[in-house]
Amino acid sequence: MQVERQNLYTKIIELLNQARQNVAQTINNTMATTYFEIGRMIVEEEQQGKEKAEYGKRVLKELSGKLVVKFGKGFSETNLRQIRNFYLLYSIQQTVSAELGKDQTAPDEFKNEEIADTVSRKSINQQTLSAQFKLTWSHYLKLMRITDVNERNFYEVEAIKNNWSLRELQRQYDSALYARLALSKNKEEVISLGQKGQVIEKSKDLIKDPYVLEFLGLPEKSFYSENDLEQRLIDKLEHFLLELGHGFTFVARQKRITFEEKHFKIDLVFYNRILKCFVLIDLKIGELKHQDIGQMQMYVNYFDREVKLEDENKTIGIILCQDKSESVVRYTLPENNEQIFASKYLTVLPSEKDFIKIIEN
Structure with a gap:
């Protein structure tokens, strides 16, 4: 009863x-x-x-x-x-x-x-018209200030799909979500981004570079440990899931894996419901080293062979670091890599000048 x-x-x-x-x-x-x-x-x-x-x-x-x-x-x-x-x-x-x-x-x-x-x-x-206008008037006042057609359409589509509040729309715009997703796309893909929003069909569609983690409240270039960063991400998990993108669910932190009496811990484990695969995240303070990439390769291989089910897709590994050498990443990973990615993270919203540098690079 x-x-x-x-x-x-x-x-x-x-x-x-x-x-x-x-x-x-x-x-x-x-x-x-x-x-x-x-x-x-x-x-x-x-x-x-x-x-x-x-x-x-x-x-x-x-x-x-x-x-x-x-x-x-x-x-x-x-x-x-x-x-x-x-x-x-x-x-x-x-x-x-x-x-x-x-x-x-x-x-x-x-x-x-x-x-x-x-x-x-x-x-x-x-x-x-009723079918067209699905946001609040305050949302449209914000959208009208975006002059680029594709960019404005993108934020409108994403706000509707993800039920963004006005505050979240402003935050995503301030963090230049559209620009970050459009960096590695050609003209046709950018137009599609504006028409459909973020569409996830393969592993690379999940990745942003950089990730903007200003909601953590960590100062720029101030000393904090990887444990501090991890704890802040857990404390602000809802915000972090929004920054990660579509379809993410949280699985575990400090996931322990063991083989041959050796123990390793993966910082954060997520599952993406759209791609039907595990997503492993390793946090690194400072510059990325080739050993960090090798470690993530081991984690990914372990999950592919011991954890994922037959009907699930290959595991994705993302290394979040403060700085990285593109050459180190390129020559450490195989040419046909579609599983392991290294992205910078920023703890403050970049200035317009900084974003221009990111786009130019």
């Missing part, structure tokens, strides 16, 4: 949580769709003025004055301008995506009033 009541309680909690999510989703859809339509109406009204810029400013001022009296300060001139830009940006995204694909840079609507003449002003079907 006690177990049955507990099951009933659990089912009701799940139902209520799902209902709350559905209500929140409906509110988000309705608000974004409504703002899109308001933006369309404002733009269409502006087209009636011979001097578009001056007429447009007058429209916004008069409209704001009336709406603020009726609905409050949420309809200030500044907010109406953002609503107008929301319509322009997302109608452009749907109507001229092929043209944008040439240089992947969105037109600067904020500087060029004439762009309104190039965009179709027909109202988009309400059902289509």
Whole structure:
């Protein structure tokens, strides 16, 4: 009887949580769709003025004055301008995506009033809009500040897929997630990244370089041990899983393996549900040495031969280090390597200058 009541309680909690999510989703859809339509109406009204810029400013001022009296300060001139830009940006995204694909840079609507003449002003079907806008208005305000089309699409897709809060979206953008994933991709793959988000089909799709671990609160270039780093990652496991990417589940820390009376400990063990394989992580303070790569090779071989099941894929090993020589990594690993990877980690968010160096290198 006690177990049955507990099951009933659990089912009701799940139902209520799902209902709350559905209500929140409906509110988000309705608000974004409504703002899109308001933006369309404002733009269409502006087209009636011979001097578009001056007429447009007058429209916004008069409209704001009336709406603020009726609905409050949420309809200030500044907010109406953002609503107008929301319509322009997302109608452009749907109507001229092929043209944008040439240089992947969105037109600067904020500087060029004439762009309104190039965009179709027909109202988009309400059902289509509701399906399109799945984030909060605050999310879209952040996304609208990203000028690169592929990058903006990427963060929107990832935010929807992973249910990112606004704070998490900001964090992922600040850590240049898109740039880090796009570093090793060609033009077609970068376009796909913008359209579909992060798609994991092979081991290399999991890897980022660098990993940004600013959420640990460790100062840059300050003394701390590998144990300190490991403990901080465990304490902030939810954040670390987000940084690792899609499909990761935590398995163990300091996983002990033994053979021929010799004991070894793997710092962190995860499982990736998408690739159906174990992912081993070894933490290194300082510069990566070839012995570290050899040690990870041993761990990976052990898991492949003794732990993984027949229907699971080969184990992946990731060595997180403060610094590395690409030559040491390249000549230590076999040419056809698809299992072992070495990536830097950063304990503070890099500056724009630092990210430029990372991309250039």
